Amino acid sequence: MEAVSTMCLYLSQAPDAALLSLLKARFGKVEAVASVAAAAKVLKTQRPAVALLDLGSEALASEQRTLEDCLLHTHVGWVALLDDERLREPAVRRLINQYCLDYLIAPRSHEQILGSLTQAQRMVEIAADPPLPADDTMVGNSDAMQRLFRTISKVASTSAPVFISGESGTGKELTALAIHRRSARRDGPFVAINCGAIPQSLMQSELFGYERGAFTGANQRRIGKVAAAHKGTLFLDEIGDLPMDSQASLLRFLQEGQIDPLGSAEPVSVDVRVISATHVDTDRAIAANRFRSDLYHRLCVLRIDEPPLRARGADIELLANHMLERFRSESSRRLRGFSSGAIEALYNYDWPGNVRELINRVRRAVVMAEGRVITAEDLELTGWTTEKPLTLAEAREQAEQLAVQRALRRHRNRLNEAAQELGVSRVTLYRLMGAQRARQLPEGEEAFVEPPPIAANISNR
Numbered sequence: 398m399e400a401v402s403t404m405c406l407y408l409s410q411a412p413d414a415a416l417l418s419l420l421k422a423r424f425g426k427v428e429a430v431a432s433v434a435a436a437a438k439v440l441k442t443q444r445p446a447v448a449l450l451d452l453g454s455e456a457l458a459s460e461q462r463t464l465e466d467c468l469l470h471t472h473v474g475w476v477a478l479l480d481d482e483r484l485r486e487p488a489v490r491r492l493i494n495q496y497c498l499d500y501l502i503a504p505r506s507h508e509q510i511l512g513s514l515t516q517a518q519r520m521v522e523i524a525a526d527p528p529l530p531a532d533d534t535m536v537g538n539s540d541a542m543q544r545l546f547r548t549i550s551k552v553a554s555t556s557a558p559v560f561i562s563g564e565s566g567t568g569k570e571l572t573a574l575a576i577h578r579r580s581a582r583r584d585g586p587f588v589a590i591n592c593g594a595i596p597q598s599l600m601q602s603e604l605f606g607y608e609r610g611a612f613t614g615a616n617q618r619r620i621g622k623v624a625a626a627h628k629g630t631l632f633l634d635e636i637g638d639l640p641m642d643s644q645a646s647l648l649r650f651l652q653e654g655q656i657d658p659l660g661s662a663e664p665v666s667v668d669v670r671v672i673s674a675t676h677v678d679t680d681r682a683i684a685a686n687r688f689r690s691d692l693y694h695r696l697c698v699l700r701i702d703e704p705p706l707r708a709r710g711a712d713i714e715l716l717a718n719h720m721l722e723r724f725r726s727e728s729s730r731r732l733r734g735f736s737s738g739a740i741e742a743l744y745n746y747d748w749p750g751n752v753r754e755l756i757n758r759v760r761r762a763v764v765m766a767e768g769r770v771i772t773a774e775d776l777e778l779t780g781w782t783t784e785k786p787l788t789l790a791e792a793r794e795q796a797e798q799l800a801v802q803r804a805l806r807r808h809r810n811r812l813n814e815a816a817q818e819l820g821v822s823r824v825t826l827y828r829l830m831g832a833q834r835a836r837q838l839p840e841g842e843e844a845f846v847e848p849p850p851i852a853a854n855i856s857n858r
């Protein structure tokens with residue numbers, strides 16, 4: 398069974414360093430390449446889940462043939478980033494139409510790019526064979542999470558709009574789903590839409606739908622997400638990215654319970670509970686006139702603050718173990734768990750990508766681990782632990798020192814007997830003892846018992 402990868406390929410001749418580190422936080426592993434040929438090389442040996450294709454430069458255009466070969470890897474969720482001018486080129490339009498799951502017109506915010514790639518990853522995951530193990534359990538014993546669970550139960554009993562604020566990957570969508578599942582609407586649909594991943598020009602029809610013939614190309618009537626959530630819950634993720642015209646329409650819907658699909662003569666009544674979420678600072682967005690304050694007050698009747706992973710104490714370890722159980726079957730080894738260094742790193746690291754990042758790191762480590770335990774190195778968190786991986790020479794030396802220590806203890810520091818047991822000369826044993834004194838002992842071992850000076854030993858016999 399082939400594991401579903403979470404790796405991201407980033408093809409750009411002018412890579413954006415800040416975006417690159419965000420991609421790393423989100424996907425765990427990123428291969429950044431500057432040419433189509435280099436991308437083709439990566440695709441020969443690796444299987445990225447998603448790929449960001451920066452088509453901004455002329456140079457890439459000359460490699461169109463190879464580019465198409467790359468795009469033929471249809472298990473990859475391709476997202477193109479390009480400017481208006483390049484989008485006008487028929488060849489580029491064809492490639493995007495044929496192979497990409499989404500395209501973004503530059504310049505775009507990092508959040509929008511990540512949103513689009515996340516959406517592409519989801520599309521790849523549902524197309525993957527076999528499907529991802531379904532898991533929507535919310536794990537958490539910390540005070541912060543226990544408080545969150547109590548809040549979820551309380552807000553589930555009402556139909557008032559809920560606003561969830563929290564960093565990316567903290568579990569806002571999972572919280573929205575938990576509210577829906579515990580509410581009176583649980584038998585109705587739960588419809589989620591990521592406002593940051595949909596081109597602004599399509600948002601209005603995506604949300605509110607249109608009638609047949611409403612505009613050129615509208616060959617069929619289309620039901621929008623709001624109407625699709627009738628009698629259920631509508632989850633509006635990244636609400637801060639909602640364009641102004643959609644903000645006005647959404648406000649009207651919240652006030653009147655009616656929507657106006659494009660081309661429809663009559664407004665349509667819809668019964669939907671709205672849960673919205675954002676990781677941006679809404680106060681700032683309102684102050685900058687990017688978000689309507691009247692809409693915010695309508696959406697934020699009940700507010701939930703999703704705690705970041707770094708504030709959840711021992712839940713970090715609990716979640717890591719939960720994810721290890723979830724992905725254990727993707728490893729060819731019988732993994733026992735995490736090394737003490739890995740646990741230390743899990744606590745020391747500050748998790749900018751929160752639970753999503755933890756999932757990606759654990760999943761990758763499960764696949765990549767070469768021993769029976771997952772180390773900080775497997776989690777790519779080597780810098781976050783005091784434990785450093787051993788070279789073979791160091792491992793040999795440690796084993797040697799341990800044997801010396803034990804023999805000396807058994808023979809109460811009598812060098813002749815210890816040396817005889819170890820099968821070395823007294824001189825060699827003394828050299829080994831000297832080396833040991835100069836070194837730190839391996840973790841968990843008792844301190845070395847200082848032997849008496851050699852002269853005293855001799856005189857004692």
Ligand SMILES: Nc1ncnc2c1ncn2[C@@H]1O[C@H](COP(=O)(O)OP(=O)(O)OP(=O)(O)O)[C@@H](O)[C@H]1O
Pocket residue numbers: 532533534535536537563564565566567568569570571572634676716752753756
């Ligand atoms: N407490 C938790 N227990 C188990 N899994 C969790 C928990 N919180 C989040 N997850 C998992 O972490 C991943 C990210 O969660 P989710 O998509 O809900 O985050 P989000 O805050 O909505 O992210 P974004 O802001 O990027 O949309 C999902 O796979 C989700 O199942």
